[in-house]
Amino acid sequence: MADKPRYRAWFQSLSDPNEHYALDEIVYRSRTGDLLEVVHDLRELGKTSSEEWKRRFKERQHVTAWPFGSGVWGKKEWVLPGIRDENIVSMFEGNTNLFWAERYGTELGLRDLWIKQCGNSHTGSFKDLGMTVLVSQVKEMIAKGREIPAIACASTGDTSAALAAYAAAAGIPAVVFLPRGKVSVAQLIQPVANGAIVFALDTDFDGCMEIVQQLAERDEIYLANSMNSLRIEGQKTIGIEIIEQFDWNVPDWFVIPGGNLGNVSALAKGLDMLVDLGLVDRRPRIACAQAEAANPLYLSYQRGFEVFEPIAARPTLASAIQIGNPVSVDKAIDALRRYDGVVEQASEAELAEACARADRTGLFNCPHTGVALAAMEKLVRRGLIRENDRVVVISTAHGLKFVDFKVKYHETQLEAIESRLPNPPIELAARYQTVRDEMLRQIDKRFSK
Numbered sequence: 001m002a003d004k005p006r007y008r009a010w011f012q013s014l015s016d017p018n019e020h021y022a023l024d025e026i027v028y029r030s031r032t033g034d035l036l037e038v039v040h041d042l043r044e045l046g047k048t049s050s051e052e053w054k055r056r057f058k059e060r061q062h063v064t065a066w067p068f069g070s071g072v073w074g075k076k077e078w079v080l081p082g083i084r085d086e087n088i089v090s091m092f093e094g095n096t097n098l099f100w101a102e103r104y105g106t107e108l109g110l111r112d113l114w115i116k117q118c119g120n121s122h123t124g125s126f127k128d129l130g131m132t133v134l135v136s137q138v139k140e141m142i143a144k145g146r147e148i149p150a151i152a153c154a155s156t157g158d159t160s161a162a163l164a165a166y167a168a169a170a171g172i173p174a175v176v177f178l179p180r181g182k183v184s185v186a187q188l189i190q191p192v193a194n195g196a197i198v199f200a201l202d203t204d205f206d207g208c209m210e211i212v213q214q215l216a217e218r219d220e221i222y223l224a225n226s227m228n229s230l231r232i233e234g235q236k237t238i239g240i241e242i243i244e245q246f247d248w249n250v251p252d253w254f255v256i257p258g259g260n261l262g263n264v265s266a267l268a269k270g271l272d273m274l275v276d277l278g279l280v281d282r283r284p285r286i287a288c289a290q291a292e293a294a295n296p297l298y299l300s301y302q303r304g305f306e307v308f309e310p311i312a313a314r315p316t317l318a319s320a321i322q323i324g325n326p327v328s329v330d331k332a333i334d335a336l337r338r339y340d341g342v343v344e345q346a347s348e349a350e351l352a353e354a355c356a357r358a359d360r361t362g363l364f365n366c367p368h369t370g371v372a373l374a375a376m377e378k379l380v381r382r383g384l385i386r387e388n389d390r391v392v393v394i395s396t397a398h399g400l401k402f403v404d405f406k407v408k409y410h411e412t413q414l415e416a417i418e419s420r421l422p423n424p425p426i427e428l429a430a431r432y433q434t435v436r437d438e439m440l441r442q443i444d445k446r447f448s449k
């Protein structure tokens with residue numbers, strides 16, 4: 001692209017703004033051990049007017065001109081301005097639909113409830129948004145002659161699926177570490193099918209994370225977890241894209257599930273750029289939703305964020321957020337402070353029932369989205385979210401990746417959960433009269449007042 005050299009971005013330490021690294025250096029933490037973030041030359045970006053940015057982003061939506069039809073790369077100057085287009089590894093991620101949850105919202109007393117369907121993406125979760133950026137940067141480094149034996153991640157399932165797919169498309173070896181028996185069949189088969197080297201380790205996510213960090217330190221394996229802030233650069237397009245979908249009107253609330261807390265940090269980082277570059281003039285509020293079984297941020301919020309203590313996360317249906325020691329906690333707390341944030345939690349029963357209830361209105365939610373929906377329902381009941389507020393729930397994965405949990409819910413087989421809306425298939429003999437009688441009984445039961 002002609003204007004490539006104009007815009008610049010670099011890694012910067014969170015605590016020391018003078019500590020910088022080039023984006024093609026392999027570095028994840030600052031000298032004092034905190035995370036890095038990618039910082040953009042806002043002065044240079046600001047020389048282009050907000051109206052011009054809006055026009056440019058709109059013009060690129062869904063085009064086939066490489067790579068701009070991707071929701072992430074349509075905003076290339078804000079994401080990774082310096083990368084060569086031929087090194088970009090993209091599956092046209094982003095540009096996912098917003099679902100106007102009219103019927104579900106009405107049940108809750110909300111008029112303007114929307115669900116951002118990030119799971120309608122190549123590997124079925126929002127992780128594609130970040131992985132396209134990270135794998136592209138690695139491809140560029142390899143093209144420049146750098147030796148990188150493989151890209152690796154620890155994962156609760158979706159990160160490994162995204163890494164495996166993008167690495168396979170680029171022809172770069174991928175290694176994934178999963179906690180054995182703790183990810184869904186769909187999540188496990190994705191990296192297997194894409195040819196990644198898949199390790200199922202006898203530990204939890206935090207245990208897998210320790211192993212992969214050692215490999216990154218000692219064996220020059222490139223780390224793809226969200227402590228690598230390149231992923232945040234892709235994920236930060238979520239909020240930008242939603243506001244663009246609303247013709248640059250800012251919603252009142254974003255509700256987002258949080259585990260390792262990279263995504264809530266990314267959401268806020270994207271919104272920051274919109275404010276800083278004058279595309280919008282107000283900030284929404286952010287609610288981060290955690291599973292009660294893995295709620296260290298919620299506990300910290302209860303104490304005004306004055307202390308943060310990692311916990312041992314207990315098993316939860318929302319397996320992708322079963323994380324007790326979130327790597328991006330500092331970024332997340334900063335983000336929530338900037339966005340007048342709240343943290344709410346959901347029990348296993350609450351998340352399962354919220355999923356089922358919303359599914360009945362045409363959605364098909366994963367359990368993590370269920371955590372966000374249940375948390376939102378609580379904020380509505382508490383009066384914090386009000387009737388006319390525009391609310392956007394970030395749905396993080398496709399429900400089809402988590403059918404085991406739905407099957408058990410509808411068979412009323414989930415432990416310690418009542419299943420208030422079970423809808424198992426009705427098994428009957430294939431006789432017209434029997435079927436007809438049962439059908440009419442069912443229609444009457446479900447739709448008569």
Ligand SMILES: *Cc1c(COP(=O)(O)O)cnc(C)c1O
Nearest residue numbers: 158259260261262263368396397
């Ligand atoms: C990764 C993931 C999350 C949590 O995102 P964090 O950045 O770890 O907070 C939530 N839902 C799904 C489906 C995920 O894959």
